[in-house]
Amino acid sequence: MTHRSHARRIAAIAAMGAVAGLTLAGCAGSGDSGSSDAPKEGFSAVESALKEGGELTYWSWTPQAEDQAAAFEKAYPNVKVNVVNAGTGNDEYTKLQNAIKAGSGAPDVVQIEYYAFPQFTLTDSLADLSGYGFGDFEGDYTPSTWGSVTSGDKIFGLPQDSGPMALFYNKAVFDQYGIAVPTTWDEYVAAAKTLHEADPTKYITADMGDAGFTTSMIWQAGGQPFQTDGTDVTIDLQDAGSKKWADTWNTLVEGQLVAPISAWSDEWFTALGNGTIATLATGAWMPGNLESGAPAGSGNWRVAPMPTYDGTPASAENGGGGQAVTKQSKNAALAAGFLWWLNNSDDSISIFLESGGFPSTTKQLTSDEFLSAAPDYFGGQKINEVLADAATSVVKGWQYLPYQVYANSIFGDTVGQSYENHSDLNEGLTAWQDALVEYGNSQGFTVNK
Numbered sequence: 249m250t251h252r253s254h255a256r257r258i259a260a261i262a263a264m265g266a267v268a269g270l271t272l273a274g275c276a277g278s279g280d281s282g283s284s285d286a287p288k289e290g291f292s293a294v295e296s297a298l299k300e301g302g303e304l305t306y307w308s309w310t311p312q313a314e315d316q317a318a319a320f321e322k323a324y325p326n327v328k329v330n331v332v333n334a335g336t337g338n339d340e341y342t343k344l345q346n347a348i349k350a351g352s353g354a355p356d357v358v359q360i361e362y363y364a365f366p367q368f369t370l371t372d373s374l375a376d377l378s379g380y381g382f383g384d385f386e387g388d389y390t391p392s393t394w395g396s397v398t399s400g401d402k403i404f405g406l407p408q409d410s411g412p413m414a415l416f417y418n419k420a421v422f423d424q425y426g427i428a429v430p431t432t433w434d435e436y437v438a439a440a441k442t443l444h445e446a447d448p449t450k451y452i453t454a455d456m457g458d459a460g461f462t463t464s465m466i467w468q469a470g471g472q473p474f475q476t477d478g479t480d481v482t483i484d485l486q487d488a489g490s491k492k493w494a495d496t497w498n499t500l501v502e503g504q505l506v507a508p509i510s511a512w513s514d515e516w517f518t519a520l521g522n523g524t525i526a527t528l529a530t531g532a533w534m535p536g537n538l539e540s541g542a543p544a545g546s547g548n549w550r551v552a553p554m555p556t557y558d559g560t561p562a563s564a565e566n567g568g569g570g571q572a573v574t575k576q577s578k579n580a581a582l583a584a585g586f587l588w589w590l591n592n593s594d595d596s597i598s599i600f601l602e603s604g605g606f607p608s609t610t611k612q613l614t615s616d617e618f619l620s621a622a623p624d625y626f627g628g629q630k631i632n633e634v635l636a637d638a639a640t641s642v643v644k645g646w647q648y649l650p651y652q653v654y655a656n657s658i659f660g661d662t663v664g665q666s667y668e669n670h671s672d673l674n675e676g677l678t679a680w681q682d683a684l685v686e687y688g689n690s691q692g693f694t695v696n697k
Contacts, residue, residue: 291381294588297581301326304579304586305355307334307344308571310408312603313359316596320589329586337361341653347576348373354576356583357590361569362396363460365404366476366650368572374404375573380584382406385592392642393608397570405572406591407608408600411531412563412638413464413554416538419627420548421450421526429552433496436527436555440505443526451507452500453527454516457667459659460566462493465529467564467646468554469493473681474649481649481688481695485677492557494673502670517541529554531566532635536604539625546624551631553638561641568608606635613639651691655684 306317306329317329332355334340341364347353348371360368368374382403386394393407417429422439425446430436440452455461466473471489475482484490500506507525509516519525521544528534538549556562571590573583590596597612612618613636622628649655662683666676688695 290379291384293581294380294585297579298324298327298585300582301328302579302582303328303330304357304577304583305330305332306357306571306586307332307340307355308359309333309336309340310359312600312605315599316590319595319599320586323589323595324585327582327586337364338653338657341367344368344373344574348574352576354574356577356579357571357573357587359408359569359571360405361567362393362407362565363463363648363652363656364569365397365572366648367653369399369402369404370476370479370650373575375575375577375580375584377403377405377573377584377587380581382584382588385588388592388610389608390610390613390639390642391644392565392639392646393568393570396565396568397572405570406587407568407570408591409533409568409605410608410639411533411565411567411606412635412642413468413529413531413566414563414635414638415552415554416528416530416534417550417552418523418526418545418548419550421523429550430555431553432559433555433557437496437499437505440500441503444505450524450526452505453529454507454509454511454519454525455497455500455667456506456508456510457660457664458511459656459663461530462659462663463648464531464564464566465493465497466490467643468562469557470562470643472645472647474647474652476647476650479650479693481693483649483681483684483688483695485681486674490677491674494677496557498673501667501673504670518544521545523548531568532606532638533567533604535623535625535631539623547627549626550629551626551634553634553641561637562643563638563641564646565642568606570608649684649688650693651684651688654687655680658683658687 304327308331313331317331320329321327334343344354344358378401389407390410393410397405397407422429425443427439427442430439443450443452466489469489469492471487471493473483473485473487473490507519509519520538521542538545553561554563571587573580573587577583597607597609601607601612607613619632619636620630621632622630659680662680663673663676666673685695
């Protein structure tokens with residue numbers, strides 16, 4: 249998903265202020281499993297709405313949105329879908345939050361990244377789809393992505409893509425310097441030292457500080473720094489997993505063993521193509537970005553499981569998102585029908601995969617066609633076998649903050665300073681925590697360290 253993933257990473261590090269203030273009064277807590285606000289007729293109400301037809305507005309920045317909407321309209325000719333690109337990531341979320349605050353102007357169906365879902369579920373802005381029978385679809389998705397769009401018994405959306413993490417590495421560089429593919433993070437650090445000592449122009453990876461990468465790496469290390477129960481929030485960015493990652497990554501940051509190159513820049517893509525950057529620990533949506541952005545690396549790159557701390561397979565989600573029906577929709581059953589088709593029908597998912605998307609659906613992740621793909625860029629390796637396997641080893645128990653959008657926007661002012669100064673990441677994480685506690689309390693949450 250070349251354009252989408254590029255945009256996602258840009259959004260994740262955008263240094264924006266808070267999205268319009270969170271309105272907490274009267275909203276249900278994230279752990280509340282109260283009654284659904286959807287009709288109780290179940291999926292029959294969705295089928296009836298699709299047959300009757302109507303008009304919907306769909307906000308999305310995905311490159312597949314127009315083609316998917318057109319295919320849907322062909323399948324359901326009584327329905328008109330107006331696709332609107334309201335901005336990427338934070339730009340869209342700002343507009344959505346403003347529409348929610350105003351009480352009008354929100355679309356029927358909206359694209360939301362997983363890290364941003366809690367912000368809109370906690371403010372009671374999204375329709376609960378459980379009454380439409382959407383609970384029957386749980387087994388169609390990986391546990392980590394399903395958990396990202398649900399809370400208790402409530403279902404606030406359906407997953408579209410996923411980003412289980414894997415290690416992308418330049419085999420040509422590794423072979424040139426006799427470096428074995430690391431299976432543990434200790435081996436990874438050793439490889440970083442070996443490579444840079446052999447050729448000071450080469451680095452094991454590039455990392456100038458990215459909130460999405462950091463939270464995913466803490467997740468993979470078993471950290472659970474954010475815990476939310478309604479409006480009660482606990483933040484501990486010095487829990488065991490957070491410190492495990494920071495103490496390991498400190499060796500690279502303090503030792504200046506990571507390339508000082510901004511992700512998604514032209515320089516970054518050039519460095520990926522010519523071997524200056526030898527690995528990326530990132531989401532499964534990366535292949536298309538490498539193929540289009542770093543064509544000079546064709547044939548050199550491969551994919552391996554993420555290094556771990558103790559040898560036990562462990563991954564985390566990095567990026568990805570789904571779609572939801574807003575409470576402002578005048579025809580929630582029809583909107584739910586479009587959402588169901590968008591993220592659960594083979595026709596729609598095929599369009600998504602053709603343009604480089606990485607699925608969240610178990611059917612596609614286990615299909616022979618998907619698993620047997622062997623891109624020339626990756627030397628004919630069946631990379632989806634590795635990536636699909638990563639989806640089965642995502643560490644359980646992760647939660648995002650209900651104001652993660654804001655949290656990511658101030659990452660550069662806190663943890664980012666540790667990167668800039670090549671200093672202890674634990675200090676940066678502590679500064680981030682202090683800022684997040686203060687902000688959360690100012691927004692009506694009860695935040696405890």
